[in-house]
Amino acid sequence: MSRRMALSVAAGAVVLVGAGAYALAYAGEQPPALTHSTARYTAPEGGRDGSLTFTTSVTASSGVKNVKVLAWPQNSSFAKNKLTAEDMAAVESAVCKPFKKHTSNCVYTIKTSASDAASSPRGVWHIAVLATARNGTTTLNAKAADFIVR
Structure with missing residues (x-):
């Protein structure tokens, strides 16, 4: 192998290692990803409370710190004025448990009384x-998920 060729191979290896390090660093800064999000709403009935349960899997290379959840009716002001992270600051958190190395399964459950259900808007609701x-x-x-209040 000629000296020129050896230098070219060495320079190419340095470029590839640098590109790989950049790709790993960039991958570490990716925002969390939500998958398998579902909502289940059960209306109060016969003196029993109803409930809303939302589940999702969250993957983040650095780990999951917090997952905030807000149910909102389709005809609310959030439909016109887009929901922001600031709107979510004071809402409740889901309970998250590690599932895999970078993934947590998160569950949010809230009880719904008959009076709460009676005063809630009917129709489609969204989970933020x-x-x-x-x-x-x-x-x-x-x-992230939808459910219907009848």
Whole structure:
């Protein structure tokens, strides 16, 4: 192998290693990803409370720090004025448990009384989710799942 060729191969290897390091660093800064999001609403009936249960899987390379959940009716002001991370700051958090190395399964459950259900708007509701990774990156999905209040 000639000296020129050996230098070219060495330079190419350095470029590839540098590109790989950049790709790994960039992958570490990706915002959290939500998958398998579902909502189940059960109306109060016969003196029993109803409930809303939302589940999702959240993947973040640095780990999941927090997942905030908000149910909102389709005909609310959030439909016109887009929901923001600031709107989600004071809402309740889901309970998240590690599932795989970078993934947590998160569940949010709330009871619904008959009086709550009677005063709630009928129709389609959406679940908004703000997921925050340990490295501070966030993902806001204003319509992660839907359910219907009849």
